[in-house]
Amino acid sequence: MAGLPNDLVIFDTTLRDGEQSPGASMTKDEKLRIALMLEKMKVDVIEAGFAAASDGDFDAISQIAEKVKDSTICSLSRALENDIKKAGQSLAKANRARIHTFIATSPIHMEYKLRMTPDQVVEQAVNAVKLARNLCNDVEFSCEDAGRSEIDFLCRIIEQAIKAGAGTINIPDTVGYAIPSQFGSLIETLLNRIPNADKAIFSVHCHNDLGLAVANSLSAVAAGARQVECTINGLGERAGNAALEEIVMGIKTRPDFFNVNCNINTEIIVPASRLVSSITGFPVQPNKAIVGANAFAHESGIHQDGILKHRETYEIMRAEDVGWHANKMVLGKHSGRNAFKSRMEELGHNFSSNDELNDTFKAFKTLADRKHEIFDEDLQALITHAPDEEEVEQFQLTDLMCSTKMGEDPTSTVEILMNGETKLAKATGDGAVDASIRAIEKLVKSGATLQLYSVNAITTGTDAQGEVTVRLEKQGRIVNGIGSDTDIIVASAKAYLKAVSLLINSQQKPHPQINV
Numbered sequence: 001m002a003g004l005p006n007d008l009v010i011f012d013t014t015l016r017d018g019e020q021s022p023g024a025s026m027t028k029d030e031k032l033r034i035a036l037m038l039e040k041m042k043v044d045v046i047e048a049g050f051a052a053a054s055d056g057d058f059d060a061i062s063q064i065a066e067k068v069k070d071s072t073i074c075s076l077s078r079a080l081e082n083d084i085k086k087a088g089q090s091l092a093k094a095n096r097a098r099i100h101t102f103i104a105t106s107p108i109h110m111e112y113k114l115r116m117t118p119d120q121v122v123e124q125a126v127n128a129v130k131l132a133r134n135l136c137n138d139v140e141f142s143c144e145d146a147g148r149s150e151i152d153f154l155c156r157i158i159e160q161a162i163k164a165g166a167g168t169i170n171i172p173d174t175v176g177y178a179i180p181s182q183f184g185s186l187i188e189t190l191l192n193r194i195p196n197a198d199k200a201i202f203s204v205h206c207h208n209d210l211g212l213a214v215a216n217s218l219s220a221v222a223a224g225a226r227q228v229e230c231t232i233n234g235l236g237e238r239a240g241n242a243a244l245e246e247i248v249m250g251i252k253t254r255p256d257f258f259n260v261n262c263n264i265n266t267e268i269i270v271p272a273s274r275l276v277s278s279i280t281g282f283p284v285q286p287n288k289a290i291v292g293a294n295a296f297a298h299e300s301g302i303h304q305d306g307i308l309k310h311r312e313t314y315e316i317m318r319a320e321d322v323g324w325h326a327n328k329m330v331l332g333k334h335s336g337r338n339a340f341k342s343r344m345e346e347l348g349h350n351f352s353s354n355d356e357l358n359d360t361f362k363a364f365k366t367l368a369d370r371k372h373e374i375f376d377e378d379l380q381a382l383i384t385h386a387p388d389e390e391e392v393e394q395f396q397l398t399d400l401m402c403s404t405k406m407g408e409d410p411t412s413t414v415e416i417l418m419n420g421e422t423k424l425a426k427a428t429g430d431g432a433v434d435a436s437i438r439a440i441e442k443l444v445k446s447g448a449t450l451q452l453y454s455v456n457a458i459t460t461g462t463d464a465q466g467e468v469t470v471r472l473e474k475q476g477r478i479v480n481g482i483g484s485d486t487d488i489i490v491a492s493a494k495a496y497l498k499a500v501s502l503l504i505n506s507q508q509k510p511h512p513q514i515n516v
């Protein structure tokens with residue numbers, strides 16, 4: 001389309017909309033680790049959170065704004081003075097900052113949720129954009145539920161928002177209602193009908209309720225949208241958002257169709273997917289496009305034959321271009337600190353101090369003594385599952401002894417360091433894992449309901465590390481604990497204790513959203 005910029009802005013909202021998935025809350029440091037990975041991937045804009053939502057969110061955005069220098073850092077805010085001011089304050093240290101303010105524009109949201117007339121909504125949007133522009137040069141305005149809004153009203157409010165100073169106009173399909181051809185036409189109509197449309201970049205933010213988030217986003221790009229909001233692994237509220245990896249590879253694999261530049265360093269895609277999955281405890285399904293374990297696996301003879309003769313018979317992308325590489329043994333028990341540190345940096349983890357390097361190196365050596373081959377996934381698990389200081393003080397699994405015999409109930413004895421005191425408990429259960437969790441529960445007395453228990457082998461082989469996710473619920477609070485070990489029972493006990501710690505920490509905080 002004539003007059004449109006050639007660059008496509010990739011706006012990642014894993015840390016904001018992604019975190020809105022129940023159970024996907026992340027600590028401040030986990031968010032920073034993901035943000036640094038996104039920066040390395042050359043994501044243009046990172047939406048780091050919603051500053052007014054909680055002190056934890058505010059602090060996480062501030063820390064990311066201070067440490068991430070190459071990407072624009074953004075905070076979401078309602079069209080309210082206090083939210084916008086908080087967003088501005090949280091971004092004070094950013095090299096490049098953006099305030100993203102929104103208000104709903106669909107008849108159903110305006111009437112029932114906001115209880116405002118369309119005129120009041122336009123006035124509030126304009127005031128919000130003006131205030132944000134006083135605090136920040138880069139302002140984005142979103143018409144929440146644009147997918148179900150009336151076109152005349154959208155044209156009216158967007159024209160006013162651009163006049164008030166919004167440089168990016170976002171058209172969210174908040175409830176995942178749109179259909180690709182119709183959503184593309186909507187973007188084209190807005191670009192053609194709004195008189196000052198050329199003064200802003202048009203963006204889309206699609207949800208996946210009908211499984212169409214990526215298709216709708218790509219249709220919008222074909223129609224002239226020049227920013228896409230997306231998340232790693234498609235994480236997000238309800239059925240999630242458009243997956244960053246699918247959008248980016250769609251654009252890059254079909255330049256004949258899209259004809260836009262996208263700066264993303266695609267080789268970081270798989271490490272980023274793994275990091276987000278292991279931090280949130282949301283496993284990636286094997287058949288997930290781009291980042292699923294089977295995305296580049298060929299099972300049937302005719303396909304394998306084709307691949308052997310000419311790879312492109314059955315592959316439209318190269319696995320190595322998105323960060324897959326053969327599960328090679330990278331390090332072992334004879335490796336030294338330098339090789340270890342350098343591999344960790346390649347995986348996106350920079351040690352913040354010598355102490356952290358030494359502690360992690362020690363954990364690596366312990367693992368290497370127990371496991372023949374150490375893969376990248378094992379290294380990543382060492383970082384992701386390292387206990388943080390608060391947890392170490394609260395609960396530490398110091399010993400676990402299990403006995404199982406066919407035909408008899410397994411018994412488990414656990415020893416836990418609880419607030420500096422060693423405590424012991426014994427229980428029987430339906431299996432060794434059940435017995436261990438029952439024994440732990442005798443000591444910690446969380447009273448929580450186990451909502452999910454899942455095991456994922458981090459690498460292949462019978463000596464693989466198992467990664468266990470435990471989801472606990474108590475009084476509406478949901479937390480995920482993750483633990484890894486070559487012994488699945490120990491991994492389960494660690495995951496359970498981590499979840500209990502998160503639950504206790506979140507109960508001590510005022511906000512229902514769990515930010516630990």
Ligand SMILES: CC(=O)SCCNC(=O)CCNC(=O)[C@H](O)C(C)(C)COP(=O)(O)OP(=O)(O)OC[C@H]1O[C@@H](n2cnc3c(N)ncnc32)[C@H](O)[C@@H]1OP(=O)(O)O
Pocket residue numbers: 017020050052053054077078079080102103104113114115144174237513
């Ligand atoms: C589509 C999206 O993803 S939007 C982003 C969703 N993210 C979040 O909600 C972040 C987590 N949320 C929170 O922490 C809390 O909801 C807060 C701190 C934002 C607000 O908490 P509270 O002040 O207790 O309000 P509560 O959440 O109960 O209700 C929302 C209020 O904001 C109003 N509101 C909703 N959106 C907007 C908006 N864009 N602009 C102005 N007001 C809005 C609602 O009408 C309601 O107002 P009311 O209290 O006068 O009825």
Ligand SMILES: CC(C)C(=O)C(=O)O
Pocket residue numbers: 017102142143144145170172173174175205207
């Ligand atoms: C606030 C906007 C961008 C949003 O998250 C949505 O509408 O889904």
